Amino acid sequence: MNVQVWTWILVGLSFALYFGIAIWARASSTKDFYVAGGGVSPLANGMATAADWMSAASFISMAGIISFSGYDGSVYLMGWTGGYVLLALLLAPYLRKFGKFTVPDFIGDRYYSNSARTIAVICALIVSFTYVAGQMRGVGIVFSQFLQVEITFGVLIGMTVVLVFAFLGGMKGITYTQVAQYCVLIFAFMVPAIFISIQMTGNPIPQFGMGGRVEDGTYLLDKLDSLHTQLGFKEYTDGSKSTWDVFAITLALMAGTSGLPHVIVRFFTVPKVKDARKSAGYALLLIAILYTTAPAVSVFARTNLITTVNEKAYETLPVWFKNWENTGLISWTDKNDDGKIQYRNSDAVNGKPEYTDTRGIHGERLISNASDEKNELYVDRDIMVLANPEIANLPNWVIALVAAGGLAAALSTAAGLLLVISTSVSHDLIKKQLKPDISDKGELLYARISIVVAVLVAGIFGIYPPGFVAAVVALAFGLAAASFFPAIVLGIFDKRMNRQGAIIGMVAGISIMLIYMIFFKTGLMGIMEPLPPSEWWFGISPEGFGVVAMVINFILALTISRLTPPPPRDVQEIVENIRIPGGAGKASTH
Secondary structure, three states: OOHHHHHHHHHHHHHHHHHHHHHHOOOOOHHHHHHHHHOOOHHHHHHHHHHHHOOHHHHHHHHHHHHHHHHHHHHHHHHHHHHHHHHHHHHHHHHHHHOOOOHHHHHHHHOOOHHHHHHHHHHHHHHHHHHHHHHHHHHHHHHHHHOOOOHHHHHHHHHHHHHHHHHHHHHHHHHHHHHHHHHHHHHHHHHHHHHHHHHHHOOOOHHHHOOOEOOOOOEHHHHHHHHHHHOOOOOOOOOOOOHHHHHHHHHHHHHHHOOOHHHHHHHHOOOOHHHHHHHHHHHHHHHHHHHHHHHHHHHHHHHHHHHHHOOOEHHHOOHHHHHHHHHOOEEEOOOOOOOEOOOOOOOOEOOOOOEEEEEOOOOOEEEOOEOOOOOOEEEOHHHHHHHHHHHOOOOHHHHHHHHHHHHHHHHHHHHHHHHHHHHHHHHHHHHHHHOOOOOHHHHHHHHHHHHHHHHHHHHHHHHOOOHHHHHHHHHHHHHHHHHHHHHHHHHHHOOOOOHHHHHHHHHHHHHHHHHHHHHHHHOOOOOOOOOOHHHOHHHOOOOOOHHHHHHHHHHHHHHHHHHOOOOOHHHHHHHHHHOOOOOOOOOOOO
16 A cells, blocks of 8 residues: 555544544533543553643654754753653642642732733743644644645644544543553654664664664764765764853753643642652653654664765655655755755755746756755755655555654644643633633633634644744743743742742743844844844853743842732742642642
């Protein structure tokens, strides 16, 4: 069977499974909708947390980033993994003991302030919409390549799927769907990695294969370093970022990860604090399987790409190259008219390829914005994981399996984010502030309406991605670090922290981060171009600036809280109580 038939079969089976679970786990109360009834087992919650946390960025993009940036890409591995450890050990058990449904709920009650709750809702919406737009776009790309449909149609299919299992099941349906999605995505990630590791080094364990020898006896990493230097790139195992910037990016990713509301809310779904700790341990183990494999996948994909396409005649290239070219994620311009692909260390095009409606004499798609550099090949880094099995000439069912895995990763995180958006609106805004006497049935209705609206907005971003969305996806972590992290940490460990300090800290942190992003990453909505790296403050890239905003948040919050009245006595007692192990009840009623 060809790839397309296999893809329809595997994607169809996995979607049938997700729909079946959504119907089986249908939510019947607000508690089911928000925290899955609070009775999820630690193992199931660990699997759901792993799927929720490993988005399309982890499954599709992370290995691509490492593949193109080499050693510099390790900051994402360290930051995201370290962030999860920080969350599991430092925050999750205490948040679970506090017993609220959401992060804005925690902040609103801990700081006895609806103003603090509203600011937390706004921060949650900014972070979640930024994230979910990227997920929906990822779904559209996967569908467009493997089902040969338009990206718009792919996004619409993704919207329908997410809407069904989020609308019907809420957190309960999403939890058990994510358990299935974890199984699909981890199997889909590991199978091609094992195949390629055996193919290149003879070792079935990818993590060891990356350090193994290839057929001619040289180490794989040495071979890749050599290929890089021959083409004018820096050595793959060498870095170019400053130590200070690496430190800042890693810390921003760590703090941002441990402040992500859609991950934190998962720890409210287990019965006890002890179960929250157990599920955090399970999730860490399950996440580590993918994260320790990603560097190996990056090395395999980079080596195979260079040796397969460089100095090869375009007309002799395999079908996968032309399929990806048709999606616009690969382009080639024959700048020296020799009919061969020259891959060098420079920009092949100015920005993204802009295609004309014509083809060249070799059949290639022509573009209108080729650069004057020698490099003739443009490759979008997001295709490295998806195209890896095709480049390595693996069986068709393995190629189709990766498509099903990519969709599982994107859809699982999108569902979690949409639930955070829905909960922020229905519970923290409507129930807690606008209509406190609303019935459970009415609140559930608002939650489901919010899901529909959120899916529509996310779908529009996926179909018509504004330029700034793609630019700020990587910065969502900085926004979470600058806003939520200090408020949560101080809310747990500093009983003297009051609402004035928390509000001013959150507003200052997220504002400073947004301003820095606008100036140095996104420009000013067409009025101003992003400023160059030479003008970065303290030499810190926008991806790492969340650390500076976070430190300012901490300083302001601590200073203001000491200059203003302390929190009420009962709030201080709650803070003391949540740090005592054991004794937690169920996630509170509202």
